[in-house]
Amino acid sequence: MSALGTLTNTQFKVFLREPIAVFFGLVFPVLVLVVIGTVFPGASEPNAELGGRSLVDIYAPISIILGLATVAMIFLPSVLGGERERGVLRRFSTTPVHPRILVTVHLLVQFVVVAIGMVAAVLVSILVFDLSFPESAAWFVISFVLGSASLLSVGLLIGALVPTASSGQGIGMFLYFPLLFFAGVYIPLEVMPQGVRTVSGFTPSGAAVQALSDSWAGAVPEVSSLVVMAVYAVVAGSLAVRLFRWD
Template sequence: MSALFRLTVTETRLFLREPIVLFFAVAFAPALLVVLGLVPSMREPSADLGGARPIDAYLPVVVTMGVALFGLSGLTQLFAGYREKGVLRRMRTTPVRPVAMIGAQLLMALVLSGVTMVVMLVVGRLAFDVHLPRRLPAFLLGYLLVALAVFAIGLLVGALAPNGRAASAIGSLVFFPLVFLAGLWVPRATMSGVLLRISDGSPLGAGVQSLQDATAGQWPHPLHLAVLLAWTVVAGGLAARHFRWE
């Protein structure tokens, strides 16, 4: 645990030195929330959403989008860049094991993205009167599971991509379908039956619904939790299996 903690601290310091990646992974989602909240129509009740305000429905979407940005932009480029620059090859001569490296990256991502999530909840509440989750334990559970699922996918992309440029391209190709299924452009409440079922099977779709359920005071549906666990196990297992030092 001591070695994992030290490695996590080191990786966090290195990550904070990349301003562009840091902005898109940490600051972009809160900035988008502010922009959406400043649109007058986002603060008015919508008949399409059952009388709810769009900004209330979009907060969980933007939260999961922030997780996806971190996992599919920050982690993928970090891992692939390390391999491309020979950092991983040099680490191979040390006692560091792949599971420790992956664990440190996940822990760093969870902490930093968790801070971003708290910032968005505070901004949403204070600036736009968005209701805080009524079942906070359920909200935190749903957030933890969607974060682990998306970060596992990001680590898998980083493990397979040959270089940083390829990791960025692959991460973008994965990112946009996921945020679409999360309801960024078409709210889940207005999706057709087939599209909604596809969204339920995606990590961000299941994640958004879990966060919305917790915000409304309900526990997430077991199906959505199972989907998130399945993505975490499969993608995380493949990332560890296909991890390459060079």
């Protein structure tokens, strides 16, 4: 098997051995959706206060972004900081292959993890709460890929610089909670003041939730949401590539 294949395979197995990572990256987002959908009375009914949408409608895309943000802000920076802290990146520098292969592998693995989380959230929404299959499926996939690219790039930028696993996690946390807020995890965006909703649209998590909601409902996502995600992905991603510390 090629180096990329072998490393990806190994790192995926290593991810699955971390109970905390599996719980918060894969199980927790779906669990949140299930709890909200079953605990609140009438969560599946359209609600006038929520702009005619049901609570489950609103939280299905939010739960996807919750998993994505957890992986991108908490796990990715901590994994990359850990590789630097343990000297694994330096160790790769002594082989015929550049350590960027290891960074690529971590990005790939984390993307696969969030993709699984996304599929799980969609399946639960359909099977448990009778939501429709995302109606603009192509736009839904594009929105998800752009959202992942933007948040993972921000995580990659943190991971490019932090010296240790714990500092990666610390700085990630610092961005994680505001990102969750602007994604509408605590209070749905629908009931937030207009000013907050405007700011939310300029954050990668807020833009991603917006784009996923729109495409799920069958609309074409706002151009602004797509542009915001693309800009984060390109700017944070290229900064990360330029600033990455290999030892």
